[in-house]
Structures are given as C-alpha cells and as structure tokens.
Amino acid sequence: MTWTIIGHEEAYRIGIDVGGTNTDAALLDSQLNTIHTVKVHTTRDVNEGIVESIRRLLSESSVNPASIRYAMLGTTHCTNAIVERKHLGKVGLIRLGAPATTSIPPQADWDDTLKDAVGTHAYIVNGGYEYDGRTIVDLDEAEVMECFARMKGEVDAIAVCGVFSPVNTTQEKRVEQLAKQVLGENMPVTLSHEIGSIGLLERENASILNGALLKVIAGVVEGFEQALQGFGIHAGVYICQNDGTLMRSEYALAYPILTIACGPTNSIRGAAHLSGLSNALVVDIGGTTTDIGVLAQGFPRQSSAAVEIGGVRTNFRMPDILSIGIGGGTIVRADKDLVTVGPDSVGYELLRRGRIFGGDTLTATDVAVKLGRYTWEGGMTEELDETICRKADEVITRAIEDAIDRMKTSADDVDVVLVGGGSILVAERLEGVARIVRPDHYDAANAIGAALGEVSGETERIYSLDEMTYDEAKDAAKNHAIEQAVLAGADRSTVQIVLAEDIPIAYLPGNALLVKVKAAGRL
Template sequence: MSYRIGIDVGGTHTDAVILDKDYKVIAETKCATTEDVSSGIYRSMREVLAKSGVPREHIRFAMLGTTHCTNAIVERKRLNKIAIIRIGAPATLSVKPLIGVPDDLRKQLGKHVYILRGGHEFDGREIVPLDEEELIRIAQEMKGQVDSIALTSVFSPVSKEHELRAAEIIQDVLGEEVALSLSHEIGSVGLLERENATILNAAVVNVAKTTANGFIRALEEEGIHAKVFFGQNDGTLMSVEYAVKYPILTVACGPTNSIRGASYLAGLSNALVVDVGGTTTDIGVLINGFPRESSLAVEIGGARTNFRMPDLVSIGLGGGTIVRLQEDGSFTIGPDSVGYRLPEKGLVFGGDTLTATDIVVALGKAQLGDPSKVSHIDRPLLECIYERMVEMVEAAIDKMKTSAESVPVILVGGGSILLPDKMTGASQVIRPDHFGVANAIGAAIAQISGQVERVFSLDELGREKTLDLAKEIAVSEAVAAGADPDTVEIVDIEDVPLAYLPGNATRIRVKAAGKLDAALEQIDH
C-alpha cells in the first residue's frame, strides 16, 4: 500500500493530511502557523504521522503548499542579490525597470539594472540585433556581485529568440550556478508587468531552494524517502526542480488547494468555493474541477504582475475576526483578526476579545469553548451581527457569479462553521466531510499539469491542426513532469486572434493535467 502526505500553510493554521492510494483520508491535523513557517510545517507533519500509524517507508509522495515565497516578498526578507537585464533599447528607454514598484523593494532589488539593444516588435520583427558584446561586458561586471538574474526582452512572448541567446551568453560567462529567470516562461504580453513577475521570481529562488531542501530533510529525518512536489497557483503540482526554477508560481497556491480539495470532497466540478479561515474568507470559482484564472494584473508585495493567478475575492471575515460593540448599539466586524491566537483571545475560550466565533457560539450555531462566557450579550444584537456576517459573504458570492442564476456553494476551511446551510445566491450549500482540511487534501490529490502559451501563425497549418499541435505540446509537458500518460486530459483551451500580427496570428493557451504516474504509485519501498 502506498500513501501520500499533503501539507498546506495558511495565515492562521498549517494543515496536514495522510491519504491512501484511493485518496481516502487516513489522518488529519491542524497546527498553528509559525512565524518562520517551517517549524509549523514540521510540527504538523510529525503530528499527522503519529496519528496515522502508517509505516514511514510506505509514504511515496509528499506535497507542500507553502507561503514562504509570498512572505519573503511581502516582508522584503531573504531575497536574492539580483541583476535586472532588459533587452529593449532603444525602444523602451523612456520607461525604466521597477517603475511603480514600492521604494523599499526598488532599493533592494534595483542595485544592478541594465538595458541593452535588442528585442522584437509586436509582429515578431527584430527591432535591432541583440548587442552581444555589451551583454558579455555586463555579465563580466556582475561576476561575484549577484546570484540570480531576471532577463526580459520586449515582446518575448511573440519571439523568445533574444532571451534564449542572452541566457546562453550569460551562462558561458557566469556558469550554471547563477539562477536565470526568463520572462517569456513566466508572464504574458505586457512588458512592465511581465518584467516585474520575472524580477520577483529571480528574487525568491534561494527562498524556494531553502524551503525545498528543508522539507526534504525533515521528511528524511522521519524516515520518509518520498517524491516531493510543490503546489502551484493553478491547482496542480510541480516538481522540486521546477519549483526552484519558477518559485513565483507558488504564490496563492493555498486558495487554489482549497478549491481543488473542495471539488474532490464535494464531488463537483463546477461550483463556487467559500474557504473560511481564521483571518479571511476567500471565494473562488471551480470550472471543470480547476480554479478560474484571473484576467487582471495582480499586485504582489506592491509590484504589478501579469502571470497566471486564481480569480479570488477575499473579505476580512474569519473565525478570529474581531467584533467591536459601540455604546450606541452599533457594531463593526473586522477587518482585523486575532488569527491563530483565537484559542487564547476569544471570549468563549476565556480571553478578552469578542470574535466572530464567539457570535456563532452565543447563538448556539456552533459548540466550542464555554458558551456561558458570551451569555450576557443581547440576543437581538447578536442576530444583527450574524446577519451582517452572512451578508458580507453573500455579497462576495454575488460578485463572483457570472449570471443571476443560483449556483452550488461548497463551504470549506476551519472557519466555515460561521456560515449557515442556506445563503442567498446558492442553489445548495455543501459542507463536505473533512471540510476543515480541504486545503491539505487539495495539495495531496493535485494532478500534474503541462501548459503551452504562445503565438502561432494559423496560415502555416490551419486552425484545427494548430490547436492539435498545441494540445500535443501541453500533453507531452504534463507527461514529462510526471503525469500518467493514460490519465492526461486537456482541461483548458484559450485562443485569442491577434489582428495586428501578420500570418493570421493567434495566441493559444492549452493546459493538460493528469494523475501522478501510476507506475510510481504502485512502487513501495
């Protein structure tokens, strides 16, 4: 029998589960998220192992959804010494790299910034040849100064030629030790946002390496020699090697794990998912079992980026949300929270702070702590507060729907005890078994994906054959990443005609996903 461990780090709790090969939950646990993140991960891992009684040598896979990279960017800590190289002179000189990025982040990341001649037009024509001599000079100047490089060429999603050539030259001079992030592999069309995403990716390479090595070491200390995967923000998994190369893709993997876990637990592929934690409620949309992606630019740590992110609405309502009563009988709900300190700060636990959890306990909607500690609060006032809490979520559900029709709503997360079994806009409200650890389950059951996103000329093969080619590439990417070829399916296709490009050009994005290779599943130590 083979097993898998799934761990997901949230702002308040770090959850862990162990599943068997049929995805049945063997054991689950919730631990407080720690400031350094890692010690909370190791603690939850040890706890779930102790509860499960599963022989260590039978755990074949370990999946981690982590906030390490997000925290490093937000806190401006543990970032790489990076160089920023833009290939785009003379066309892009009027707008320098890191424009619009907060001053403290620009000061930290903008010590080595270069713009050299090269790049392409929007139709794939070369602006000017790549200035290879200048690039060699820059690479020699950077030697010993930086350990990671963000390389962006203008319109590289249309033509990646200059980025690939520049990467070759840099590696010839600096060797393989310096990490390279290429913008055409990370963001889409839109120079500044793609450049920012590439810069942030380059900045967190060491954080990703340290996290991966620490997790593998912690598993080995427990006698587990498992294949390790990281959750990425489209709801699928990536290998350790891929995660270290593209760590930015781990940003926002927590909510997507919850959405995928909710889909599996409720047995639904199309629904809204409401994930209530200790601090916030995240609402996302399930389409064919995967999170709907945002079509808008997303800010990370104050930097505007354009790589794929889940389409989410977050509101300041969670189990630890602070409720303040005013003397005139009015009240406010959040947005601040006691977070992981709820068991010591909440009134029903003997603390001194009125929280959203206290409200539902006082109304008899949840059995937690000591209800007598909140029995003094006026009942009509409690009902008003509760009504407002539910309205906050209903308004967010309405915002995420694409039509006036009611849709199924799946409630997950430890804080989902705050919400009722009927809500406006929901055709049904489903609270599945193991709802409290849906995020860790989502990490454990996630599939391996492959994706292609590039500009194709339809004049060469015609539309149908071009789409077939893109599908083949996406499937082969998924198989190369470790997916079982017999289970790989196309889960998303998008094609956008680019009227301004010659040759009937179309930007095509295809994603394929499949289960972990069955051959690996069946091997026990």
C-alpha cells in the first residue's frame, strides 16, 4: 500500500459510530475537513464491524496510520447491555438516607430480570443532607462497614447514593474510603453526585446502572484500542458522551452510563458541523427510526424530563430526542385503499428483502426510488404501484411533519438539517419548515459528529443565597463545570460556558437557587 505523504504538522482523527444496522467511520484532518467516510454492516460481534470500518477507511483514503492522533468511538454497547440484561456486573448499593428515605426501597420500580442481573445487595443506612448541605443524620461508619462485610465476594462494584449529595459530597466520599478499606483498593465505587442531579431515586438508579456497566465498557475500550494498534494507529482514545461531547477512555472506564444514547447526539453534532448551522432541528433518518433533535448553540438540547433506560428512570444528562418508526427499511402495507407505514422495519436485510433489490417486501426506500427521490441503478421500479407509493409517501411526510412540530418551541417555521442514509425519504418541502439543508457527507453525520472532539463538563447544584450572592453562586457553578471539562480531557485555555441557567426553588427555605452550567472545550 502507498501512504499519503503529509507534513509533520498534519494530525488526522477517526470517528466511528456503531449503530444497530450500520457502523459508520469518518476520517477528518486537523482543520476538521472530512477526508473520507465508509459504511459497513454492524456485525453480531460489534468489534468485527469496527475493525472492518478502520481497514476500509485506511485502504480507501491511503492515509498513513502513524499520522492519526485521535480516535473517537460512539457505541451502543452499554445501551444494549441494559436492554438485553446481558454482561452486567453485580452491584452493591449503599443509600445514605435513613431514617428519612426508608418508605421507598432501592430498585422499587425495577423489574425482576434487571434486579436479578444486577444483584440484591442494597442497603439504606443513616446519613444524608439538607438542601443547603447541613447534616440530617451523621454517618454511622460501623453500620456501613457491616454492609460491606455482607457484600464481600458477591459484588463487582459499589454504588453510593446520599440525600442531597450533589450539594455536600463529604459522606459519599467517606463511604468510598470505607469500601476500599473492607473490599480492597481495586473495588470500583460509583458516587452518585458525580453521575446525576438532585433527585434521589433517579440518581440512585443511574449510579447502580453505572456500576453494572463497568465490565462492559472495559471490554469496549480494550477492543477498540486493540483494533487501532492492529493497524499501527497510536492515537489518543476518546469515547462519545450522550451530550454530544467526548471523554478520555480512562474517564469513560469510570462513567460508562454517560455513553448511553450517544448515537443521536453524534448525528446532531455532525449535522451542525456539516451544515454550518448552530440553531436548527436535526432529522436523522436511519434504517429503522427517525430521530429528531434540537440544535441549540451548536449542541443538542438536553431533556428536562426523567429518562427511562431499559425500564428504569434516571436523571443524568440526556439529549431531548423524539424517535418515530420511520426509516429506510420501514415496511409499507396496502390493504385495498388503506396504506400503512411501519412501525416495523426489515433493518439490515433491506438489500435482500426490498422490492427494488429483488425482494418481496415493499419498503420506504422502494417508495423514495419510485417517486424519483433517489436513483438506484438496476432498481426494479416498474412493477411498483405508483398510487400505493404516493399514499405511503403522504403517510411518511405527515409523520415527519408532526414529529418536527412536536419538537418546535414556537409556531415559526424552522430550519431542518437532514442527515442519515434514510433522508432520501423526505420530500423537498415540509409544512412548518423554512428550509431543508442536506449537507455533503449527510449519510455519515454520526461518525463525523463522533470525531469532532469537544469535551464537556457539567454541574447542577443548589445554592443558598442567604450565604452567598447570586453572582458568587453562578461563578462557583461555572468554575466547577470548567474543572469537570478539564478532568474529562479538555484544553483549559479553550473551555467556554455553553449553557447556564438558574431556577429559584420556592418550596425550599433560605432563598434557594438551582444552578445548571455546562462548559465545553477542545481536546
């Protein structure tokens, strides 16, 4: 193979996004220009698809592996592990909340399959804080150590969750020390104040799931690093987070829960980069679903509601995404005059089962090709009924228009960026849309988003304005968010505040203020 000759200053980066149907990979240069993209089928052993995508990226672009400095991976491994209840580790939970929180036991809303997979070592012990950081009940260290003694040899990780611990972290940090004292220095401990926001039960759930995913993410990172080294790539390895930013692989090893739902956010970040827009709706159409997200100041808008993962409510940062069952492989059915679309899909079997490929199933892709939205050489469209295709197109268009309408925050027309291989389904005009932008490399926006390389940090805390001024509270929150971004791998000199909001909390005494801040910076 002949490698491209490049100057010493050029530093390439690879972004890989593993989806349910396809694994996309993109190669970007140091100015973040897209050099080459590839799309391969996701394999049962996900690592095989990753290896194949890297192999094709290198051979088709002829870039020297030694010049690739950064490698980013967005993956569904952790999401799938929770949904399928597979490969999860056993977790012991300590809730610092007796006697105040004993009325609702840990894992109260979990189904039995997930409880069995994660284990039943969950204890409520004395502890917890008021909203302003004052102690409710002192920690009973002997009680905590007794719980750890019961867990010995039966758990792979520990989760610690205290009442209002994001405001005062002292008790949780002390319990971590006790865990390592009883269970050994190598026992991984998840502290809830590092994972979720104020709500106790959702933060506790997220912390338990984080502990259960530690083995899964270790396998992912190890497999990715081995794949890169196999091709002679010695790059900094980063894993995509669900807020559209990155974290160093060693940071991801401690916080795997933050990788959940990073696929749609990668597409939103990629769409922003490719289109040059920083405020728009992003419509990402894949083989199975259409995911619609909101681009606000270049980043995905975050959900303010509690998010369910595998049937469990959590409250850590997640993108505000609306998914509908419309994709390139979505099945179209006609019964006399009634035409229905989806929600089921042929998925990765599209090339075998779609009508234009010689199969027997009418899909949304067949409709798009019949109506001239996309040209497929050798596509057998003559036999397709145009009336059925036009009716199906009306159903698809209306479903996408309704979903766009639900994600808008005003009645005004909005700009829409179309990405994903399935975006050929969309008509040239949509109700409620000012303009449709379909940028170059639209079908690999997810992998390009993965490669972009901003690193973020967040904070969400309650401050008492009886003890400090409003400006002091905002400054404290901003400084904490900046430190979190630097810890995750950002260059301090490039870190900027990208989101800051504060909400007075009337139901708490002492002039309480909830402050949320997000900071992001370059690698």
